[in-house]
Every structure is written in C-alpha cells, then in structure tokens.
Amino acid sequence: MSSDNTETVTAAMLVIGDEILSGRTRDKNIGFIADYLTAIGINLEEVRIVPDDEDRIIAAVNALRTAHTYVFTTGGIGPTHDDITAEAVSKAFGLPCEFHSEALALLAAHYKSRNMEFTEARKRMARTPRGASLIDNPISIAPGFRIENVHVMAGVPVIMQKMMDAIAPTLKTGVKLQSATVDCPFGEGTIGGPLGDIQKDHPDTIIGSYPKFSDGSYSTQIVIRSRDNAAIEAARSDVEAMLAGLN
Amino acid sequence: MSSDNTETVTAAMLVIGDEILSGRTRDKNIGFIADYLTAIGINLEEVRIVPDDEDRIIAAVNALRTAHTYVFTTGGIGPTHDDITAEAVSKAFGLPCEFHSEALALLAAHYKSRNMEFTEARKRMARTPRGASLIDNPISIAPGFRIENVHVMAGVPVIMQKMMDAIAPTLKTGVKLQSATVDCPFGEGTIGGPLGDIQKDHPDTIIGSYPKFSDGSYSTQIVIRSRDNAAIEAARSDVEAMLAGLN
Structure with missing residues (x-):
C-alpha cells in the first residue's frame, strides 16, 4: 500500500444482483466495504x-470508473448463466472476455484435488477481460480480478472480505490497515452477541468473523482490523476474555 | 392503490447520507424497501x-426520476445543517423550497403539546418543494413529502417503514399489500431470534417489528404484511404461539 497523504483517493462500489433488488438476499457487503475503505483512508x-x-x-462501470480512483464490484462471478459480471466489465473496457490461464490452472487443480469434474459451468469462473490480474480467493479458489482501476469480487461476504484483504496492499492510500486473527472454537451463533458488543466498545477496529465447518462442528476465525495496533490489541484482549468465559 | 397489471411499474431508491458511506451507520432501509416493493408488484x-x-x-434525483415510475429517497430530512434533502430535491425540480403550511401546523402543535420550543432548526423540517404533498409520520410527526413521482422519506428505519405504509395506497401497482398487527409485551431483544425464524418459515410475508418504550419498559408492535391473507394468518398464528410460549 503506497502512502500519499496529499492526494484524495476516492472509490465507488457497484453491487450486482437481481436478488438484492428483489429483497431475496440482504446485502452484507456495503457496510463492510464502507468501514474498510474508511479505515484505510479511501473515501467511498x-x-x-x-x-x-x-x-x-x-x-454503471463506465460512469463510476471514470469518476473515481477505484471501483469495487461485488456479485455475478459464479458459475451459472446469470453470472455475467466478467463479460459485462470486459465490454465496458472494450476488451475481449477470455479464459485466464492462471485462473484455469488454479481451478483445474482445485477440482482435481476434490475428484470433482471441471465442468464448462465451472470454467466460466476463469474468464476475465484480457490483461486482468487475479484477486486471490483462499476460500473457494475461483478468483476475482482487477482490470485497470476496477476490482471485481465475489458477492459471498466471507469471500469478498478475504478478497479485500488481498487487494488492500495494492491500493494507494494513507495508513496501512493491520490485522490480527483469533481462532475460536465456537460457532457464530454462540459468539455473535458478545462479539457485537466488543465491536461497539472498539469503534476504531473492524471485527470480522469467518465461520468454518469441519469434522461435523462449527468454529470461527475472528479477524480484528485497524490502522492502530494498540486498538487491535485492546480488542483482541476483550475477544480472548470473552472466549475464555465461554470455555 | 390502483391495479393495472398490463403496465410494468419500476422504481429506484436513493439513500442519502455520509454516515452510510463512511460505515458509521449500517443501512437498514434498502432491504426493507426491496421486499416491500416486490410484495406490491413494483420492480426495484x-x-x-x-x-x-x-x-x-x-x-441522482434527476437521473432516477426520469428513468423510473417512482423514486423513493431516505435520509437527510432532519433538523440539522447537514439535512439538505428538501433543498436539493427542490432544486432538482427547479422549484422553490419553502415552508409547507400544513407541516408547520403539525409540528407547531406537536412541540406545543410537549412544551418544547419550536426552534428554527425544527422549522427546517417543514420545508418542501412548492406544491409537494406530505407523507404522514405517526412516530415523530416531522413529515416526508411527495413531489411528482419522488417520495422523500426519513432515514430512521421505523419512521421510513410507517411512511411506506402511508405511501403504498397511492401507488400504481398490481395487488394490494395487506397487513395485520400483533401487540407484543416484550422488547425486540427478546423476540428478535424467534421472530427471525418465523420470517424464514413465512417467506410470502414481510414481518416488521416496531419497538416502543414507555413507562420504563419496552414493548413491540409486530406488523405482518403480505399480498395473501392466508399467509398473514399463518404467520400471525406462529407469532401468537411464540408470544404465548414466552409468557
């Protein structure tokens, strides 16, 4: 993340999806990205x-990318016919939408390791505008991509949040966001209430939780982000005390 | 609400507020309006x-009002200097922004009944574009307004939701939304979890809860909305069973 406090860095967000407009799905990404960009000194x-x-x-992509330093999109990069974000963003830039060799290799290895067929539908998730660079997806592998100043991310909140962590070091901004991770043996249903209280007590941090399900039980990774290491440590201390009280 | 199934009725929503973009406040209105409009047959x-x-x-007002049947805005109609929605919407229509006599009378009576001063700041809340009609606010009195196809509402979710109920009968749409109200002696913290489960079990309804605080204790009004009376009655039955279990 390069530091340049003399320049105002602005951003726009584009949420893509019928399901948000119909009310079937509640957007959970706008608030996260608003917090995140504010924390790293970018004005949404x-x-x-x-x-x-x-x-x-x-x-929308063309209106926003010409008006702002950065654009962040969420949604529409899955394997089904209504996932048209890669194609539409390519057209916005006047670029061909084609298979990205690195993305194809990542996905091929991923499905092979799980003995799953790498179907045509799944291959759709390897398509990007020509010349795009990939955004890492440590959760379900299918990458996002960046083309010029536009960052195309998944709509699933836990994936989008990890993609933002991958993007952040590449952004022009003032102060680097730090993070600390606390592994938690409980599911989100157990810790959600007290974790919300801890977030309220630590407004200078962004506290995220990432649920995991393995071997038949739920656990959670709690990530505390802030520009201020002392704020992270104070929140981490409260999280650890909360978890100790549940044991 | 006039019924005309041959016409597609479209809408756009405009959320106004720095606090949403900075992350300080989470928007809770988009999801509600998406659900609400879908339920009454208007495409957001x-x-x-x-x-x-x-x-x-x-x-934004001018881009959206010319492209859609209706526009719904939230936020920026309070008494402080950064509440500039009435002025901006007036300018979008090329109309003067002036005191609305009916709104002034409502607010004057409201503050008089509470022995509160009707300050200049509070009078700001009576300003609308010339020719606007008021949108009733049964909760805190300060009204919203409608000018041509643009509906200007409060940002506070419980007030916005009551304003939508006031607006709905005036909208062109297909099927009228019905509602039933259940008075609940518990606060939202007590019923929030089970009410969420009931909402999931009754996807054809929109279940809202309106907290009240009086005489030192919390209570809640639960409102069940649907196009289908049978769906309302099924949800009402589950709500009443849930409340009986808490007594």
Whole structure:
C-alpha cells in the first residue's frame, strides 16, 4: 500500500444482483466495504446496486470508473448463466472476455484435488477481460480480478472480505490497515452477541468473523482490523476474555 | 392503490447520507424497501447511495426520476445543517423550497403539546418543494413529502417503514399489500431470534417489528404484511404461539 497523504483517493462500489433488488438476499457487503475503505483512508463516495443486466452493468462501470480512483464490484462471478459480471466489465473496457490461464490452472487443480469434474459451468469462473490480474480467493479458489482501476469480487461476504484483504496492499492510500486473527472454537451463533458488543466498545477496529465447518462442528476465525495496533490489541484482549468465559 | 397489471411499474431508491458511506451507520432501509416493493408488484431496478452533497443529490434525483415510475429517497430530512434533502430535491425540480403550511401546523402543535420550543432548526423540517404533498409520520410527526413521482422519506428505519405504509395506497401497482398487527409485551431483544425464524418459515410475508418504550419498559408492535391473507394468518398464528410460549 503506497502512502500519499496529499492526494484524495476516492472509490465507488457497484453491487450486482437481481436478488438484492428483489429483497431475496440482504446485502452484507456495503457496510463492510464502507468501514474498510474508511479505515484505510479511501473515501467511498457512491454506491450503486444494479440487476444482472449487461447494459446496466456496463453503464454503471463506465460512469463510476471514470469518476473515481477505484471501483469495487461485488456479485455475478459464479458459475451459472446469470453470472455475467466478467463479460459485462470486459465490454465496458472494450476488451475481449477470455479464459485466464492462471485462473484455469488454479481451478483445474482445485477440482482435481476434490475428484470433482471441471465442468464448462465451472470454467466460466476463469474468464476475465484480457490483461486482468487475479484477486486471490483462499476460500473457494475461483478468483476475482482487477482490470485497470476496477476490482471485481465475489458477492459471498466471507469471500469478498478475504478478497479485500488481498487487494488492500495494492491500493494507494494513507495508513496501512493491520490485522490480527483469533481462532475460536465456537460457532457464530454462540459468539455473535458478545462479539457485537466488543465491536461497539472498539469503534476504531473492524471485527470480522469467518465461520468454518469441519469434522461435523462449527468454529470461527475472528479477524480484528485497524490502522492502530494498540486498538487491535485492546480488542483482541476483550475477544480472548470473552472466549475464555465461554470455555 | 390502483391495479393495472398490463403496465410494468419500476422504481429506484436513493439513500442519502455520509454516515452510510463512511460505515458509521449500517443501512437498514434498502432491504426493507426491496421486499416491500416486490410484495406490491413494483420492480426495484436500481439503488444509489450518495453523500449529503447538493450537486450529487440533484444529479441522482434527476437521473432516477426520469428513468423510473417512482423514486423513493431516505435520509437527510432532519433538523440539522447537514439535512439538505428538501433543498436539493427542490432544486432538482427547479422549484422553490419553502415552508409547507400544513407541516408547520403539525409540528407547531406537536412541540406545543410537549412544551418544547419550536426552534428554527425544527422549522427546517417543514420545508418542501412548492406544491409537494406530505407523507404522514405517526412516530415523530416531522413529515416526508411527495413531489411528482419522488417520495422523500426519513432515514430512521421505523419512521421510513410507517411512511411506506402511508405511501403504498397511492401507488400504481398490481395487488394490494395487506397487513395485520400483533401487540407484543416484550422488547425486540427478546423476540428478535424467534421472530427471525418465523420470517424464514413465512417467506410470502414481510414481518416488521416496531419497538416502543414507555413507562420504563419496552414493548413491540409486530406488523405482518403480505399480498395473501392466508399467509398473514399463518404467520400471525406462529407469532401468537411464540408470544404465548414466552409468557
């Protein structure tokens, strides 16, 4: 993350998905990205939500990318026919949408390791505008991508949040966001209430929780982010005390 | 609510407020309005979030009101200097922003009944574009307003939700939304979990809860909305069973 406090860095967010506009799915990404960008010194100046409609996505991407330093999109990069974000963003830039060799290799290895077929539908998730660089997805492998100043991310909140962590070091901004991780043996249903209270007590931090399910039981990774290491340590101390009280 | 199933009725929503873009406040209105409009047969096609900036509000209002049957805005109609929605919407229509006599009378009576001073700041809440009609606010009196196809509402979710109920009968749409109210002697903290489960079990309804605090204790009004009376009655039955189990 390069530091340049003399320049105002602005951003817009584009949420893509019929399901948000119909009410079927509640957006959980706007608030996270608003917090995240504020914490790293980038001004979020506009958000738009558009349906899975190529013309509307193209129009919004072009309006936003020319007006702001950065654009962050969420949604529409999955394997089904209504996931049209890669195609639409390519068209917005006048670039061909094609298979990205690195993405194909990542996904091929991933499905092979799980003895799952690398179907045509899954291959769709390896398509990007020509010249895009990938955004790492440590959770379900299918990557996001960056083309010029536009960052295309998954709509699933836990994946989007990890993608933001991958993107952050590449952004022009003032102060680097630090993070600390606490492994927690309980599921989110158990810790959600007290963790919310800890977040309220530590407004200078962004506390995220990432649920895991393995060997038949739930656990959670708690990530505390802040520009201020002392704020992280204070929150971490409260999280650890909360977890100790549950044991 | 007039019924015209041959016409597609579209809407856009405009969320106004720095605090949403900075992450300080989580928007809770987009999901509600998405659900609400879907339920009454209006297609929500776009949402924008903009800061408390006159030029940006004007540009967004004009882009959205010419592209959609209806526009619904939330936020920026309170008494402080950064509440500039009425002024900006007036300018978007090229209309003077002036005191609305009916709104002034409502607010004057309200503050008089509470022995509170009707200050200049509070009088700001009576300003609308010339020719606007008021949107009733049964909770805190300060009204919203409608000018042509643009509906200007409060940002506080419980007030916005009551304003939507006031607006709904005036909208062109297909099927009328019905509602039933259940008075609940418990606060939202007590019923929130089980009420969420009931909402999941009754996807054809929109279940809202409106907290009240009086005489030192919390209670809640639970409102069940649906196009389908049988769905309302099924949800009401589960709500009443849930409440009986808590007594």
